[in-house]
Amino acid sequence: MLDDLDRNLLEILVKDARTSLKELAAQVGLSSPSVSERLRRLEERGVIRAFTVEIDPLALGYTLQAIVRIRPLPGKLHIVQKLIEDIPEFSECDKVTGDDCFVARLFVRSIGDLDGILDRIADKAETSTAIIKAQPIRRRPPPLDATASRDRAKVLQAS
Amino acid sequence: MLDDLDRNLLEILVKDARTSLKELAAQVGLSSPSVSERLRRLEERGVIRAFTVEIDPLALGYTLQAIVRIRPLPGKLHIVQKLIEDIPEFSECDKVTGDDCFVARLFVRSIGDLDGILDRIADKAETSTAIIKAQPIRRRPPPLDATASRDRAKVLQAS
DNA sequence: AGATTTCTGTCGAGATCGTCCAGCATTTTA
DNA sequence: TAAAATGCTGGACGATCTCGACAGAAATCT
Known part of the structure; x- marks a missing residue:
């Protein structure tokens, strides 16, 4: 489903998504149209979800990060989920097994926030x-x- | 420190880091050399930490994701931290206040893993x-x- | 097995894009 | 007020990307 060349390309792109097709082609030993085609298909298949930039939250004034575990009161699960989604400072939220229903990451500029x-x-x-x-x-x-x-681990055991 | 144009550029790039300078220039109303210069400085200042691709973990066979809270035993803090860092399946780890010392995100292919x-x-x-x-x-x-x-919130209170 | 279809690749030409440079306007500094 | 610095534009050059035509290998069908 995903061959060595694909993995190789992904590895390079994770480090720098702006690597040119030409450069990618040289590194994996293909022509640039081939690389272009592979990338197109990786995107089409959803393997590459997006090309994006990583921004330093500090540069935006977010000096504080927190992890919040959230247990909605009985009957409030959906309301709480909606609420979290609508607060843009929550940058991530996972619904998990166990007592805590949600685990979320929060960016804020101050304790007051x-x-x-x-x-x-x-x-x-x-x-x-x-x-x-x-x-x-x-x-x-x-x-x-x-x-x-x-x-x-198996290999380690064997040695 | 970061003007509207910069924020505008970042917003576009977060959505698609491959947007061409020409396109960026058109969207914010500048020439492409100006945009190029702004991006260069955003990178230089560390506002843009990296251009990268977001990969679907499922495509790599990681069918399971978990959040692990980790409390090192007395005296084991550094050893545990090193251990976590060296296990590549930990894709993220935060050192936090409170009883749990670390909160980490783990990608695995199976419950066995x-x-x-x-x-x-x-x-x-x-x-x-x-x-x-x-x-x-x-x-x-x-x-x-x-x-x-x-x-x-203030605005909401006022209204 | 042999023929056909499909998939994945290369090459070259045309189009597009990024970068460099000279010059200009605005703001800051002395 | 003059001088320096900053940030921008437009055009030219070089590099890159994309598209079409075609070739070879693998998979499929008869």
Whole structure:
């Protein structure tokens, strides 16, 4: 479904999405029309979801990041979800198993903003907020090569 | 520090990082050399952290995503952090305030892989794992315009 | 097995795009 | 007020991308 050349292309593009077709072609050993065609199909198939820029939130004044766990009160699940979606400072929200129904990431410019936003859902859900102090790993794609962690573990055991 | 034109450019690029200078220039009402210069400076200042592609993890076989809260045992904090960083399936990790020291995002291809990875830190930290069932909000940048939530809240109060 | 279709690739030409440079207007500094 | 600095425009040049025609390998069908 996804051959070595594709993975190779993706790896290069993750690092720099502006790499020219010519350069990509040279690095994977194809002609640029071929690369162009492969990219087109990767997009068509949804493998490449988007070409985008990563923006430093600090540059926009967001000095604070928090992870908020949200437990809607009985019957309020959909209202809470809608509310979260409509607050643009929530940059990410996952619906998860377990007691916490949602885990969301919040960007704010000040503690005051944080309080203001949490207030807006306080009467519909219980929340636990954790302020982010550091980011040991900042958003990276999972490994592109086929060897999953379990495979590597096996190899390690064998050696 | 960041004027309307810059924000406008960023907004367009977030949606499609491949938008040509010509197109960007047309949309913000500048010439392409000017846009080029602005982008160069946005990168130089670190506002634009990178041009990248967003890849669908499913296309790579990662059918499962989990959020793992990690509490290293006494004295194991650094070892645990190093361990997490070295496991590529952890695509994100934040160091937060509160009982949970780390909150991390994990991509795996199977429940077996999940178990295998968590086993590797089980003797050095307590973990709580929540499987992601759905993603109401998938990674979006915080609002680019200057009006923070608190400002809007004030407006709402006033009306 | 052999023929046909499909898929994936190359090459070259024309169109498009990005970059460099000279010059101009506006703002800042002395 | 004069001088310097900043940010912009337009045009020319070079590089890049895209399109069409065609070739070879793999898969499919008879």
